[in-house]
Amino acid sequence: MSSTIPVFRGKNPLLPGAEFLRDPFRFSIGRAREVGDFFRIPFIPKNLPAGRQVYFTTNIEVIKHVLQGNQKNYVKSVAYRYLKMALGNGLVTSEGEHWRRNRRLIQPAFYKTQLEGLYNVMAGIAERYSQGLLKKIGEGAVVEITEELMSVTADIALKTLFSADNPADISEMYRIMVEAQEYIVQRTVKPYLTPLAFVNGRHRRFRRDMDWFDGHIFNLINERRKNPQPVNDLLSMLLHARYEDTGEPMDDRQVRDEAVTLFAAGHETSSNALAWTLYLLAQHPEILKKLRKEVDETLGGKTPAFSDLRKLGYTMQVIQEGMRLYPPAFAIGREPLADDEILGVKIPKGSVMFLSICGLHRDPKYWERPDEFYPSHFLPENEKKRPKMAYAPFGAGPRMCIGNHFALMEMQLLLATLVCRVDLELATSEQVAPQPLITLKPKNGIKLRLRPRKVFPPV
Numbered sequence: 001m002s003s004t005i006p007v008f009r010g011k012n013p014l015l016p017g018a019e020f021l022r023d024p025f026r027f028s029i030g031r032a033r034e035v036g037d038f039f040r041i042p043f044i045p046k047n048l049p050a051g052r053q054v055y056f057t058t059n060i061e062v063i064k065h066v067l068q069g070n071q072k073n074y075v076k077s078v079a080y081r082y083l084k085m086a087l088g089n090g091l092v093t094s095e096g097e098h099w100r101r102n103r104r105l106i107q108p109a110f111y112k113t114q115l116e117g118l119y120n121v122m123a124g125i126a127e128r129y130s131q132g133l134l135k136k137i138g139e140g141a142v143v144e145i146t147e148e149l150m151s152v153t154a155d156i157a158l159k160t161l162f163s164a165d166n167p168a169d170i171s172e173m174y175r176i177m178v179e180a181q182e183y184i185v186q187r188t189v190k191p192y193l194t195p196l197a198f199v200n201g202r203h204r205r206f207r208r209d210m211d212w213f214d215g216h217i218f219n220l221i222n223e224r225r226k227n228p229q230p231v232n233d234l235l236s237m238l239l240h241a242r243y244e245d246t247g248e249p250m251d252d253r254q255v256r257d258e259a260v261t262l263f264a265a266g267h268e269t270s271s272n273a274l275a276w277t278l279y280l281l282a283q284h285p286e287i288l289k290k291l292r293k294e295v296d297e298t299l300g301g302k303t304p305a306f307s308d309l310r311k312l313g314y315t316m317q318v319i320q321e322g323m324r325l326y327p328p329a330f331a332i333g334r335e336p337l338a339d340d341e342i343l344g345v346k347i348p349k350g351s352v353m354f355l356s357i358c359g360l361h362r363d364p365k366y367w368e369r370p371d372e373f374y375p376s377h378f379l380p381e382n383e384k385k386r387p388k389m390a391y392a393p394f395g396a397g398p399r400m401c402i403g404n405h406f407a408l409m410e411m412q413l414l415l416a417t418l419v420c421r422v423d424l425e426l427a428t429s430e431q432v433a434p435q436p437l438i439t440l441k442p443k444n445g446i447k448l449r450l451r452p453r454k455v456f457p458p459v
């Protein structure tokens with residue numbers, strides 16, 4: 001027998017979805033709690049064909065069903081299709097057999113044991129970056145920390161992917177990706193402005209930029225194919241990997257799509273997660289003090305080596321807690337290919353399943369202090385007390401983030417390197433509001449006043 005599901009009516013009965021659409025993050029951690037953990041929102045956004053239903057959930061069983069139990073019946077939602085304009089048919093945007101073959105091919109490069117070589121590249125960048133930052137801030141300066149971190153994570157992504165070392169190419173690739181993402185976000189959230197982009201040259205600029213970008217990557221691929229010595233980067237791994245079934249390598253187009261996907265998926269998420277964590281630390285001096293104690297005692301002022309990471313347990317708890325409160329992938333969208341039934345509720349084919357990860361992360365059923373910054377949530381004894389799925393910043397099931405270990409080690413490295421070298425305080429009294437676009441960004445950035453640390457640990 002099928003059950004009925006609560007329907008969210010909202011303040012304005014004519015536009016019941018307006019509250020949700022205006023700010024899905026705030027909605028998830030506020031209003032939604034009053035309604036329940038699985039309900040329907042009766043609205044039809046402009047970019048969805050009429051008649052679609054939106055199902056909002058923070059319920060673990062529903063999330064498990066969609067991402068694991070019956071994942072074969074679910075494809076990524078409409079927003080991902082726009083991403084194909086820049087990413088092509090790589091891991092993030094592809095589906096079915098095409099996705100499965102490539103995931104199997106690429107996965108081994110991201111095993112923890114494979115990441116040490118890439119870590120050493122990251123550590124060099126972190127060291128140079130922190131030296132440059134200390135010079136830049138002099139005796140103290142206000143910086144927009146999201147932009148700062150975005151440029152260092154983009155540098156890490158470009159060097160670990162392509163061993164790119166020409167600063168002009170790096171900054172051009174970075175510019176193109178940032179602008180392409182802005183354009184795609186605009187097409188996703190304001191589809192009615194698309195005709196304007198074709199008239200005012202915005203679309204032409206996007207195409208021209210992408211042609212330059214692709215040409216550049218195809219050149220890199222050609223050079224590598226001519227000189228088949230393995231290089232310590234992900235591009236080399238993509239070129240040397242062979243499909244299980246045919247023994248053949250990927251063709252150039254697929255290598256391009258996967259490389260651009262790894263770049264795009266990999267740097268903004270990590271930089272946003274770190275920016276939010278620093279924002280939280282700036283407001284919690286006692287947690288910052290404990291974090292520094294661990295970093296100072298473990299590293300004595302040095303940049304962490306790969307083998308140091310496992311000793312930085314509290315640093316990891318702080319990062320996990322930052323991503324609990326502000327998960328960069330704040331929601332995951334899926335659409336059923338065929339009618340389904342979840343917890344007795346009939347879900348028609350083509351509905352939108354909005355899996356609210358940020359809502360799940362603040363569910364009082366699983367978290368002792370749902371809205372507080374409390375890294376002890378991640379003490380091993382506390383982790384044992386809650387279901388594994390209560391924390392899903394990297395998603396779950398077969399499509400779980402391939403770069404999770406890469407991201408965690410990058411964040412541990414950057415956080416440890418920064419907190420042992422600089423003092424930080426919030427440089428704005430304005431409330432920092434999250435802006436939920438593709439990832440959860442701080443709306444007008446986060447301004448921090450950074451100063452070289454006064455009590456620097458002995459090296």
Ligand code: HEM
Nearest residue numbers: 091092265266269270328329393394395399401402403407
């Ligand atoms: C804090 C950092 C990161 C977060 C929070 C994050 C989060 C996620 C999430 C939630 C998904 C699943 C999306 C879905 O199921 O719809 C995902 C997928 C993916 N991520 Fe990440 N990610 C991060 C860093 C990275 C990095 C560093 C890389 C690569 C170097 C990466 C590459 C990917 C790829 C390729 C996919 C698609 C996997 C597939 O469908 O097979 N991510 N990520």
